[in-house]
Every structure is written in structure tokens, then in C-alpha cells.
Amino acid sequence: MKSTHNVLLAWTKSAAITTVMVTGTALLMTACSTVKPPAKEYSQDRLDDQMLVPAGNVVALETTAVGLLNYECRPNPANAGAIGWVLMKPEAEMRDRTGKVVGRYVGPPATWTHTDGSSVVGTQLALAPTTGATNIPNQLSRGTPSAAPGAMQNITYIQRIRTKGGQDMSKRCTQTEVGDKLTLPYQADYIFWKAA
Template identity: 65%
Template sequence: MRSTHNTLWAYSKGAAVTLAMVTGTAVILAACSSVKPPPKEFTQEKVDDQIMVPAGHVVALETTATGLLNYECKASAGTPAAVGWVLVSPQADLVDRTGKQVVKYSGPPATWMHSDGSSVVGQQIAIAPRVGATHLPYQLSKGTPGAGVGVLQNVTYIQRLKTKGGREFVKNCTQNDLGAKLTLPYQADYIFWKAA
């Protein structure tokens, strides 16, 4: 009798251990399946030629910006009779691909300041129009890094892509409106490049 009892006890104990291991493994696998894969590095496969970064450069940082663009109704310096909305200052917060806020964007001049103290100033060298008059064009800027050491210290180019908004000019801008101001929300991806 004792031998049968011990056999049943050993069998029950073994079954309980097996069940615990199977359940534990299932829980671990479920947890692992909810982990997002790391984001893919940006490529220029679908970028317009005029805003493509030259060969010999690699991505230093990928970000997404959410911010505001401040415009003023002004006469053109070259043609005073021509009046239009002129960008006077941008302001945006940029997050990296993990969602962490890492860069502040302001201007003029267009300046990106990283939370690590490094910075870069951009000078527009090319644009590529977007479909839809209310979206900012895509843009390529030449970068001049600041003195701070960090992620942006060696940035040579900045691309502005995937723009949304920023050009919904809902107010008139005529000779009678000179000096009027308008603030518009926008979103964009900023890709920072450095020499390989």
C-alpha cells in the first residue's frame, strides 16, 4: 500500500512540476511576443533626388517633431508689391524612435539642441514639394555643428520628411494685412546624418 501511495505521490508531484514549467514557459513566451522589435534604420529608397543625402553618410539620429510655426504677413524684400506669409520662427520638440524627447528645435537660424548639450544649425539647400498645399515641403539642410559634444556634434545634413500641416494659411495676407501673425501646428520627421 505504501509503495502505491509513494508512486501516486511521485506521479502527482512530477505532473505538478511539469504543469508549472509549461505554464511558466507559456507566460514567458507571451511576454516576449509583446516586445516590439527594434525600429528599422531609415533608408533613402523613396526620397526625392533633390533632397537625398550624398553617399558616404550614415544616419546619426532619427526623430519625429511636433511643434508650431510662427508666420508674419510681410512684403517681399525683392518685390515690395508681393506680399505673403513668411516663417519667422519654428518651435518643436523632437522624440527619438523610442518616444523619448531628445531635441528642441528653434530659430532663426534653424537650430536643433540635443538634451546632451550638442547642437547643429541648418542651412536649407533643397526642397521637394509635397502633394497638398497645406503640408510643408520636404527639405534638405546642410548642418554646421555647435561646440558641444554629443549625438549632434558631427551632423552634416538634416532631412525633413513625412511632413503634416504647417501651411494651412486660413487668414488673408494682403497689403492691408502687413504685420499680421499666424501660428500653425505641424509634424515632421527629422533625420540627422553624419559622415561615415
């Protein structure tokens, strides 16, 4: 009788342990399935050719900027003096992929300043249209870094991509409105590159 009791007791313990292990494994698998995978390395695969950074450069910093673009109705020298909305002052806060504020963007000239004190000035090389008439175009700029050491020290190129807003020019701008101001919110990703 004792041996049957011992076998029954051992079987009950074994079944209980198996149930706990199966349940624990299932819970662990469920918890792991909700964990986000690490961010993939930035890719230029979906960009227009004129936005591509040349080979021999690598991504140094990825940011998302949110801010304002301030325009004035005036003659535009870049457009043969025709009257239109001219960008006077961009200003935005830059956050890295973790959401941490890492710098500011202002102009003119287009200048990105990191919180570590380093900065880079961009010279536009190319523009590419984006989806949506009110989104500013994608942009590729060549970087001229300041001498200050830090994150922006060796930046060679800056891409402005995934833009939202900043270009609703439906407000009238003619000779009568010269001097009028227009402020538009915008968002864009700025990808900073350096030589490999």
C-alpha cells in the same frame, strides 16, 4: 501494493510538474509576444530622390519636433516681392526616439541646439511635397555645426520628414492684410547625419 502506490504517486507528481511547465511556458510566450521589437535602423527607402543623403553618411540622431511656425503677411523677396505668408520664426522642442527632450529648433537661420550645448545651422538644399495640403514639405539641409563638442558637432545633413501641419495658408493675405500674423502648429521628424 506499495509499488503500485509509489508508481501512482510518481506519475501524479510527473503530471503536475508537466502541467506547471506547459502552463509556465505558455504564459512566458504570451508575455514575450507583447514586448515590442527594438526599433529598426532608419531607412531612406521611401523618400523622394531629392531628399536622399549621399552615401558616406550615417544617422547620428533621430528626433521628433513639435512646435509652432510663425508667419507674417508681407512682400516675399524669395517670391519676386509678391505679398504672401512669410515664415518669420519657427520654434519647436525635439525629442529622441525614447521621448526624452534632447534639444530645440529655432530660426532664422534654421538652428538645432542639443541639450549638451552643441548646435548646427542648416542650409536648405531641396524640398519635396508631402501628402496633405496643410503639411509643410519634406526638406533636406546641409549642416554647418558649431565648434562646441557634442551630439551636433559633426552633423553633415538634416532631413525633415513625416511632417504634419504648419502650412494652412487659407487665411487671406493681400495688401490690406500686410503685417497680419499667423501661428500654426506643426510636427516633423528631423534626422541628423554625419560622415561615416
